[in-house]
Structures are given as C-alpha cells and as structure tokens.
Amino acid sequence: MIPGSFNYHAPSSLDEAIKLLEDLGEDAKILAGGHSLIPMMKLRLAEPDHLVDINGLSDLDYIREDVGVLCIGAMARESALEKSELIAEKYPILKDTSEVIADPLVRNLATVGGNIAHGDPANDHPATMVALDAEVVVRGPGGLLDSGGRTIAIDDFFRGPLMTALAENEILTEIRVPCPNGKSGAAYKKLERKVGDYAIAGAAAVLNFDGDTCSKAGIALTNVGPTPVRASEAQDALVGTSVSQDDADKAGELAAAASQPVGDHRGSEEYKRAVVKVLTSRAIMKAKERAAGGN
Amino acid sequence: MATQSITLTINGESRTAEVEDRLLLVHLIRDNCALTGTHIGCDTTHCGACTVLLDGTAVKSCTVFAVQANGREVTTIEGMEGETLHPLQEGFMEEHGLQCGFCTPGMIMSSKHLLDHNPNPTEDEIRWGISGNLCRCTGYQNIVKAVQHASNKLQETTEEGGE
Numbered sequence: 160m161i162p163g164s165f166n167y168h169a170p171s172s173l174d175e176a177i178k179l180l181e182d183l184g185e186d187a188k189i190l191a192g193g194h195s196l197i198p199m200m201k202l203r204l205a206e207p208d209h210l211v212d213i214n215g216l217s218d219l220d221y222i223r224e225d226v227g228v229l230c231i232g233a234m235a236r237e238s239a240l241e242k243s244e245l246i247a248e249k250y251p252i253l254k255d256t257s258e259v260i261a262d263p264l265v266r267n268l269a270t271v272g273g274n275i276a277h278g279d280p281a282n283d284h285p286a287t288m289v290a291l292d293a294e295v296v297v298r299g300p301g302g303l304l305d306s307g308g309r310t311i312a313i314d315d316f317f318r319g320p321l322m323t324a325l326a327e328n329e330i331l332t333e334i335r336v337p338c339p340n341g342k343s344g345a346a347y348k349k350l351e352r353k354v355g356d357y358a359i360a361g362a363a364a365v366l367n368f369d370g371d372t373c374s375k376a377g378i379a380l381t382n383v384g385p386t387p388v389r390a391s392e393a394q395d396a397l398v399g400t401s402v403s404q405d406d407a408d409k410a411g412e413l414a415a416a417a418s419q420p421v422g423d424h425r426g427s428e429e430y431k432r433a434v435v436k437v438l439t440s441r442a443i444m445k446a447k448e449r450a451a452g453g454n
Numbered sequence: 455m456a457t458q459s460i461t462l463t464i465n466g467e468s469r470t471a472e473v474e475d476r477l478l479l480v481h482l483i484r485d486n487c488a489l490t491g492t493h494i495g496c497d498t499t500h501c502g503a504c505t506v507l508l509d510g511t512a513v514k515s516c517t518v519f520a521v522q523a524n525g526r527e528v529t530t531i532e533g534m535e536g537e538t539l540h541p542l543q544e545g546f547m548e549e550h551g552l553q554c555g556f557c558t559p560g561m562i563m564s565s566k567h568l569l570d571h572n573p574n575p576t577e578d579e580i581r582w583g584i585s586g587n588l589c590r591c592t593g594y595q596n597i598v599k600a601v602q603h604a605s606n607k608l609q610e611t612t613e614e615g616g617e
Contacts, residue, residue: 160497160498161476161478162476162478163476164455164456164474164475164476165456165475165476166456166475167456167458167475167519167521169521169524190522193517193518193519193522194499194517197499197517197518197519198498198499198517200476201497201498210475210519212521212522214522261499261586262502262585262586263512263564263582263583263585263586264502264505264512264513264514264564264586264587265499265514265517265586267511267512267513267567268511268513268517268518354585354586355500355585355586
C-alpha cells in the first residue's frame with residue numbers, strides 16, 4: 160500500500176518545526192514514531208499534504224526526574240521507557256504500559272508523546288497518564304519572552320476520538336508525571352487478543368496510602384469510551400478503605416459502570432464491561448502490593 | 455510529485471537515490487536497490503517480514519519512509535553474511551529454523567537486534583524479542599533453537615577471541 164503524495168520536511172529545531180506548522184496550517188501533520196500515522200496514510204485514512212518529521216529533534220528525547228516530577232520528552236521511544244531503570248524502579252506502571260504496546264519492533268520507533276498526542280482511546284498511555292494525574296506540555300508560536308508554552312492538565316487534553324486540546328500549530332513537547340509521594344503504588348492491566356493488538360480493555364490504578372488507609376486513588380480505563388475514561392466513582396469508593404479484595408472488586412464494578420464500551424470484533428459491550436471489572440480489580444490489588452514494597 | 459535526493463549506507467555500501475517523499479524504506483530496498491531478501495508480508499506493521507536494522511535498531515521497513523533513512527545506516531539480510539554465514543544464519547540452517555522461509559529474513563534481523571543488546575537471552579527473552587515477527591508455518595520452536603544456537607556460537611567466539 161502506497162500513501163498519498165506529500166511534502167516531507169525535516170526541521171532541525173523545535174522553533175523551526177513550529178514555524179513550519181504555522182506556515183503550513185491544517186495541511187501538515189507531525190511525524191514522530193509514525194507507527195499510527197504511517198499505517199493510516201497507507202490505508203488513506205490520513206492524507207496530509209505535508210509531514211513535519213521531528214525525529215531530528217534529539218533534545219526532545221529524554222526521561223529524567225526534576226523536582227517532584229518525572230519529565231518524559233516527546234521523542235522518548237517506548238523501548239526507552241521499557242528499558243529505563245528509573246522507570247522500572249519508581250514508575251513500574253509506565254513499564255507495565257510500554258511493554259504491552261504493539262511489539263518490540265514497533266516500540267523501537269513509537270514514542271510516548273505520539274501515543275498521547277494521537278488521541279486514540281485505544282492507546283495505552285492515555286489511561287495511565289489520566290490515573291497518574293499527568294500534565295502535557297505543549298509549545299506553539301510565541302514571542303521570545305513568552306515562548307508559546309502552555310501546560311494542559313491531562314483531564315482537559317483528550318476531547319474525543321483522535322481529538323485533543325492541541326492546536327494545529329502546537330507540538331506536544333513533554334509529559335510530566337508527579338513523583339510518587341509517600342506510600343504509593345500503581346499498575347496497569349490490559350487484555351489483548353494477541354501480542355500487539357489494541358486492548359479489549361485496559362485499567363490503570365494509582366493508589367496513595369496514609370498508613371493502611373487509602374488516601375487518594377486514580378483509576379482510568381483504555382478503549383472503553385471515546386476518550387480514556389476516568390472512573391471517578393471507583394476512585395472515591397477506594398478512599399478511606401484498606402483496599403481489601405472486596406473493596407477492589409467493588410471499585411471494579413463501579414469502573415465497569417463508568418465505562419462506555421461499544422460492541423465490536425473484540426467483544427460485546429457486556430463482555431467488555433466484565434473485562435473492565437476484573438482488570439480494574441487486578442490493577443488495584445497490584446498497585447496495593449507495590450505500595451507495600453512488592454514489585 | 456515531491457522528491458528528495460537521499461544518501462544512505464546499505465550493508466556498508468553508500469547509495470544515493472532520488473526518491474519520492476512517500477516512498478517506503480522497504481520499497482527503496484527491494485525496488486531501487488534490488489535487495490529482495492527483505493520481504494513484504496502484511497504491509498500493515500504486523501508481521502515483521504520487512505524487518506531491517508536502521509542504525510542498529512530493528513524496525514519494520516514498511517512503516518518508515520525512505521527519506522527518514524537519509525544519512526543513516528541500513529542493514530538487511532544480505533548484509534549478514536561475511537566470509538561465512540553469520541551464526542544466526544547458520545543456526546536457522548542447523549536447527550531447521552525455517553519451513554517456507556518467508557519470515558526468516560525478518561526473524562534474523564530481529565534476533566540480531568536482540569543478541570546485540572542481550573548476548574545470552576533466556577528462552578522467554580527470545581520469544582519476547584521475536585514477538586513482532588510472525589511465522590505462518592508456526593515454526594517458533596525451532597526458530598527459538600536457532601537463536602539459542604547463534605547465541606552459544608557468538609559467545610564461544612567472544613571467549614576464544616578474549617584468550
């Protein structure tokens with residue numbers, strides 16, 4: 160399959176990339192890992208007139224901790240996240256997520272930034288980042304003093320299927336995840352039909368504890384709605400409990416009720432709700448285990 | 455029709471080509487360079503038959519544009535053989551790692567990436583490493599053995615070299 164014709168641009172700086180987006184307007188798409196965009200172009204589901212390749216912007220390829228926050232540059236590859244010692248040690252939920260995305264060859268090029276900026280509710284990082292209360296840093300045109308940067312809370316980022324809060328002339332440059340604080344744990348569980356498939360459903364759970372009592376919970380779901388779904392009732396139900404198996408199962412039921420799956424070749428609506436219930440409960444129990452020092 | 459002049463190294467040989475922006479890397483390799491060892495299987499980023507190394511990293515060449523390889527180094531199955539077969543090629547031969555052979559070039563390139571990063575992988579790690587490559591003959595058992603053969607051979611060579 161051959162994609163439609165387009166003009167290829169390879170800017171060497173972020174400013175140059177933003178200038179290109181400004182000049183080319185809605186006819187341009189950003190090419191990062193390309194593993195969502197290129198298949199769509201080959202199927203002619205996307206026919207951009209211009210591609211702005213940001214693979215040359217190596218200064219956006221990083222995973223590092225700043226004060227109280229984990230910063231993931233837009234061009235960090237999934238494989239880098241999967242292999243990072245920092246991630247394995249302090250943010251195992253991100254390793255859980257990366258290693259179930261597509262397959263190792265895809266992950267060698269696919270980026271965390273692209274997984275989010277694409278706005279596909281079937282992608283795995285969106286739910287994880289919602290559960291983690293992440294922020295998305297974007298850059299657009301602006302003066303020298305105001306460099307055109309803004310930060311978008313993750314709950315405001317996803318607007319609908321393949322729709323995000325990004326403007327046409329903006330580039331997602333960084334994802335910021337709060338550092339784990341005190342006794343906490345997090346996990347992501349996904350059910351897929353075969354290696355590399357999109358999720359039948361997925362569930363991310365992030366728990367904070369005060370002693371043995373849950374003080375804060377983040378629960379979000381993959382591929383069971385037009386955007387990643389935050390299961391607020393499930394979160395509220397966990398706070399103040401010791402997160403027993405019964406508490407986790409109850410939260411799973413609330414998450415299933417909050418999900419909005421559509422029946423398709425991956426299963427019926429009823430089946431997907433049942434999967435959400437089980438995965439949510441398992442993610443919660445795994446998060447609890449990790450909060451207690453397990454891995 | 456938008457075109458670019460690109461220069462890249464394929465299997466150690468520098469090549470310059472005038473390519474359409476939309477040309478996929480796999481088509482550059484097969485059609486422009488006549489290196490037909492790299493296969494096109496599903497053409498939808500699933501099967502891994504088109505796997506090549508791009509600056510040493512295994513990628514599916516049906517999902518990379520040729521222009522993205524400008525200034526970079528590509529290794530295909532044809533680049534694996536030196537004066538003798540590469541231990542991976544030998545392993546696939548010795549262990550019956552292929553039946554129809556269609557997935558083999560991709561399997562070998564993915565395994566090369568795996569062994570370059572993890573010279574002594576466990577069986578699980580091998581299976582994980584080739585999970586982006588599909589064998590429709592379902593000959594995975596012997597493919598795993600072939601990679602183990604290569605891993606052992608490469609380590610022996612390294613040890614001998616160190617003495």
